[in-house]
Amino acid sequence: MIFDILRGKEGICMERLQKVIASSGLTSRRKAEELIKQGKVTVNGIVVKELGTKVSYEDDIIVDKILLKKETNKEYYLLNKPSGIISSVSDDKNRKTVVDLIDTDSRIYPIGRLDYDTTGLILLTNDGKLTNILSHPSNNIEKTYIAKIEGILSKENIDALKKGVMVDGKKCKPVRFKVRKKDLEKNTSLVEITIVEGRNHIVKKLFHELKHEVIKLKRESYAFLNLGNLKSGEYRMLSIKEVKKLYSLK
Ligand code: URA
Numbered sequence: 001m002i003f004d005i006l007r008g009k010e011g012i013c014m015e016r017l018q019k020v021i022a023s024s025g026l027t028s029r030r031k032a033e034e035l036i037k038q039g040k041v042t043v044n045g046i047v048v049k050e051l052g053t054k055v056s057y058e059d060d061i062i063v064d065k066i067l068l069k070k071e072t073n074k075e076y077y078l079l080n081k082p083s084g085i086i087s088s089v090s091d092d093k094n095r096k097t098v099v100d101l102i103d104t105d106s107r108i109y110p111i112g113r114l115d116y117d118t119t120g121l122i123l124l125t126n127d128g129k130l131t132n133i134l135s136h137p138s139n140n141i142e143k144t145y146i147a148k149i150e151g152i153l154s155k156e157n158i159d160a161l162k163k164g165v166m167v168d169g170k171k172c173k174p175v176r177f178k179v180r181k182k183d184l185e186k187n188t189s190l191v192e193i194t195i196v197e198g199r200n201h202i203v204k205k206l207f208h209e210l211k212h213e214v215i216k217l218k219r220e221s222y223a224f225l226n227l228g229n230l231k232s233g234e235y236r237m238l239s240i241k242e243v244k245k246l247y248s249l250k
Helices: 002-007 017-023 029-037 128-135 155-163 202-209 240-247
Strands: 014-016 041-043 054-056 061-063 076-081 119-125 143-150 165-167 170-172 176-183 188-195 214-222 235-237
Touching (some): 014 017, 017 041, 017 054, 017 061, 029 041, 119 128, 143 202, 155 165
Antiparallel strands (some): 041 061, 143 188, 165 170
């Protein structure tokens, strides 16, 4: 799986090579598998014989001397993801995905992930370049979440959040946070928290470390983008100005 290792997978839609070839319409998946095994497929100039190698739709893939056509029209969507939807292109268990909610024939995919039960802002595109920019940790893209948590944060919890909390051996320090609401009767709190991290389940894990489980999680903003008036399940296209601004975050 050299391609997985070389590029890192965070945020990029990676698919099995035979699937990418088959979905281009050039051959069936079975024929694609045969051609891969015969050494007739190259990815970015390297012969790949291993079935299941993960590639992206941005890679240069040559099948029996034919270069797979890439999509040239770039599309960008901002979706208000409902709960109970998978943040990927397809699902083994046939559950609905974020891509199913967007009316397009292009091979779009989500930039990063929100958990199955997390709601809120997620971007989808077929632009690998922008995906790389937004997914790269050095670009420090801020994401703001509203977490409903069990209990009321103590002074020690607040101090720990200010200093940063170790999560799976790596410190996670929120850019900022504030307790928006405390419900003493129900013993829950609403916390607004902004982080630049892209690790999976990071907000839930962060509060888990503080012994305050997340009951509900919503992403309210991503960089300068927010949900505006979009209702759950609704989406809109990004404007050219917004796309340019996202590119400038590099
Ligand atoms: N952190 C989480 O725990 N879950 C998400 O869906 C996003 C960030």
